[in-house]
Amino acid sequence: MRADLWLRGFHPAPEAPVRMVIFPHAGGSASYFFTLSRLLAPEVEVFVVQYPGRQDRRREPVRENVEILAKELVEELHPRDSKPTVFFGHSLGATVAFEVARRLEQAGVGPAALWASARCAPSDHRTHDIHLLDDEGIIAELRRLSGTDTSLLDDKELLDTLMPAIRGDYKAAETYVYTPGPPLTCPVVGFVGDDDSRVREADLLGWRDLTESGFELVHMPGGHFYPTDHPALTAEEFRTRLGSMDGLGTAEV
Incomplete structure (x- = not known):
């Protein structure tokens, strides 16, 4: 696995015993998780x-379809070494991570674990048709979730640049259709922010039916974007879990 067009490694740690691949939310970019990456390194x-x-x-054109995006990512994420790898997908990213994980498992090289954050299970998919709203409606949703700095939402010129990606990602998330298939063989951990105004604990429970290796639900302080609400706490939770997962050090990926 290497840093390239699709994968950004902000803080190289090739000697680390475990790897995490983060799949961002709708409208999100790699740099959104720069701080979390720094806190987890080395x-x-x-x-x-x-x-x-x-x-x-x-x-480049926005990928408005989760399956198309997942198919492109499979080749990029096909492991090139034996280092155990955990997928962490936030919101839309959880669905993308799931689709990538199930494809890699079919090839016999799935992740050591899938961590699904702030997203209902793919099998329980629901839509709020946010991608059909006008720009002001989408901006109102972003304000409600507090996922983007308010100053950015007030910058019309910047928003005009960002809106195609935001709308396209929402379309991908909301038009996704789950295809039934074998459950994952890796464990799944669901993360939910205690103050999330969109996703609740019950929304995460469906993930337990998508794996044969166990499911755990974890509450985090903060809202829908708890990783940036409380980055240090999030990093500590992740670091502790990565260090205590049974068999992680010897898992094949």
């Missing part, structure tokens, strides 16, 4: 997925 080697249509990939 104990964890972190790569963050950079979706097309934003930042240095802004000239």
